[in-house]
Amino acid sequence: MNQEEFQLVQSSIPAEPGIYKYFDEEHTLIYVGKAKHLRKRVSSYFNKNQNSYKTNELVRRIRSIEFTIVNSEQDAFLLENSLIKEFQPRYNINLKDDKSYPYIVIKKEDFPRVFLTRRVIRDGSEYLGPFTSVGKVRELIHFTRQHIPLRTCKLNLTPQNIEKKKFKVCLEYHLGNCKGPCEGLQTPADYAENLQRLRSLLKGNLSPVLQVYKDQMMQYVEQLSFEKAEILKKKIEHLRAYQAKSTIVNQKMGDIDVFAIAVVEDDAYVNFLMVRNGTIVDTQTITLKKKLDESAGELLSFAVNHFRETFRSTAPEIVVPFPVEYPDEQVKQIIPKSGDKKNLIELSIKNVDYFIQELQKRKRLHLQEAGEDKMEILEQLQDDLSLMETPVHIECFDNSNFQGSYPVSAMVCFKDGVPSKKDYRHFNVKTVQGINDFATMKEVVFRRYKRLMESNESLPQLVIIDGGKGQLGAAMESIEDLGLTGRMTLVGLAKNEEEIFFAGDKDSLKLPFDGQSLRLIRYIRDEVHRFGITFHRKKRSGGTFKNQLEDIKGIGNSTADTLLKHFRSVKNVTLATMEEITNVVGKQKAQIVYTYFHPDDEGNSEKEAVSTNDD
Structure with missing residues (x-):
């Protein structure tokens, strides 16, 4: 859209706060922005004095403009961030973060169970988190179970079932890890008190739990029950040791969110420190990709909103190195000059620097690997997986979908240990409705190797299915239907543990974590993720x-x-x-x-x- 074309529509642009959406000639969303005054903001893009190459390139591609008027600047800010994260337009800040975060769920049921999950279901259950690390969540659950007796069974502990004496206590009761609610040996009120202690502990507030144990210990001492008092004393010591391992800033500080940013060329790195009750309970660093020469302030503002929304933060203060746009007037911004909060900013910056150094190390490692003898690595992989032939031709499949819409699959091809990008393939899923990873994998594997057979092209020696046993089984069905059983080896790669599964085998194979074979498999897996996500975002944006x-x-x-x-x-x-x-x-x-x-x-x-x- 040139300046003359824009003049024809300029008068129709509202002079109110809202968001604007730019579309290209294929009506693909390419940019979302917010404005206090829509007409002035949009007009600025078509100013003759525009000297940014990237902005000029964006304007050149604009074919149509849409608007949404909102009531306030804050509404515009929230809607803009939501749409950017939803559709990842080409010229908006790109957040390199496709993780699903783990939660600890307190299930809505009689005598609620507590366990790790990645799925949030609106069934009335309580979800604590999210957390940045599955390992951190497992450590927390293990730690809490050592100190707070909660059931781990899946029994349906309704009052009627307990009254009918349908259940018997198990070994966990005799070990002291459960108080036996299944036989009515624990009241719902007592169980609820334990859950409240769990919530306090997970939020980094150990004081209530410690106080309860101290009071109980003194009662046992008065009753001359020294063995029970000794058990509680050890629990108190364990809790204090755990607390000492945490980074305690200042217990009077309360709940705050701390952010720091570093910008390197077209990439920005933002660290988040979650401080609760004066203790750092979680931290994460993300990468943002600049698209239109955004300032550090714009990038940090986007990241602050992302972190607070993702981790459902209600902290009343944010600590930042410089003022940022955050329209929630209830949240106080602090730019510290000294003291504990200044130390937190410096710690956050240190985390950003470490993250950047680690990325550089990985890049150097990839460069080193590129110069290594690839055949030696492939021969090692052949030996580790007990393959009949050296896997000079490897292919890897991965599925991707979004709320049951735009299901796609990706396949990458490696020949002689390096990417053969001309052989990469995307698949629009044709026969599967909604979310069905097994059926999707079966379809795309069948289509890929049917085509190779029809064109008399060589088959890979090794096929990696990213998704574990279920998707591996679905892929094997297609291989059997095509009569290719035994002509290539298929393995499944578990997403979390990086375990290798073979069709029909009960147990998995765990390769050495730093070994050449797993490093190559991990590289191939990351490449298919990158390739698939790029295509999937394009599909979503195009829609x-x-x-x-x-x-x-x-x-x-x-x-x-x-x-x-x-x-x-x-x-x-x-x-x-x-x-x-x-x-x-x-x-x-x-x-x-x-x-x-x-x-x-x-x-x-x-x-x-x-x-x-x-x-």
Whole structure:
């Protein structure tokens, strides 16, 4: 869109706060921005004095502009961040973070169980987190179980079942790890007190737990029950030792979020320190990709919102190295000059520097590996996996989908131990509706090797299925259908533990963590992730908003934007209750939206029909 074309639409741009959306000639969303005054902000892009090459390139690609008016600058800020994260437009800040974070769930049930999960289900259960590390979560759960007796069984402990004496206590009761609620030996009130101690401990607040144990220990001493008192004394010592390992800043400091940033060329690195009750309880560093010469302030503002939303932070203060745009007036910004908070900023900067150094080390390692004898590594892989031939030709598959929409798969090919990018392939899934990783894997593996057979091309010696036993089994079904059994080796790679599975084997194979074989497999796995995610984001962006909400019959652009503004993402809309949606768009439209995302609840097949039409 040139300046003359823009003049024709300039008068139609509202002079109010809101967000603007730029689309290219294929109506692909390429940029989302916010503004206090939409007309002035959009006009600035078409100013003749624009001297940024990247901005000029963006303007050259704009073919249409859409707007959403909001009530305040804060609403614009939240909606902009939501849409950037949802659709990853080409010219917006790119967040290199595709992780699903672990939570600790307190299940909504009689005598609630406590366990690790990555899925948040709106069933009334309580989710603590998210946390940045699965290892950290497992350590926390193990630690809490040593000190707080909670059940680990899956028994349905309803009052009726307990009263009918359907269950007997297990070994955990006799070991002192459970108080036996299954036989009615523990009351719901006592169990609830234990859960409250668990919450305090997970939030870094050990004082209430320590005080309870001290009081109980003194009671046992008065009753001359010295053995029980000794057990509690050891628990208190263990808790204090655990507390000493944590980084305690100042117990009077309370809850704050600390951020630091470093910008290196087109990349920015932001560290987050979560401080609760004066103790650092979690930390993470992410990478942001600059697209339009964004300032450090713009990048940090984006990251602050991302972290606080992702980790559901309600801390009343944020500590930053310089002022940033964060429109929530209830949250206080601190730019410290000295003291404990200044020390926290310096610690956060140290974490950023370490993160950058580690990235540089990995790059150097890859360069070194590129110069190594690849055949030697492949021969080592052949030996480790007991392959009949040296795997000079390796292919790896990975699935990707988003809320059941845009299911795709990716395949990367390595020849002689290096990427053969001309042989990389993307697959638009044709026969699978919704989320079904097994059926998706079966389809794409069948299509890939059927084509190779028809064109008489060579088959790989090794095929890696990223996803473990289930997807490996689905891939093997296609290999058997094609009559290729025994002509190539297929293995599954578990996503979390990096274990290798062979079809039909009960036990997995664990390769040396720093060994050449696993390093090559890990490199191939990371490459298929990168390749698949790039394609998937392009698909999602190409679909824009229409495929997500506006394809629902009876839901238009205005209602879709209202839902996104309130719930911040399509995912949150799908998880919302009927009552929550009704409060936003009214009962009639809420019924349409809820029925679309929950067809089984009403016996409705509208969603399936729409998906079929999209294909």
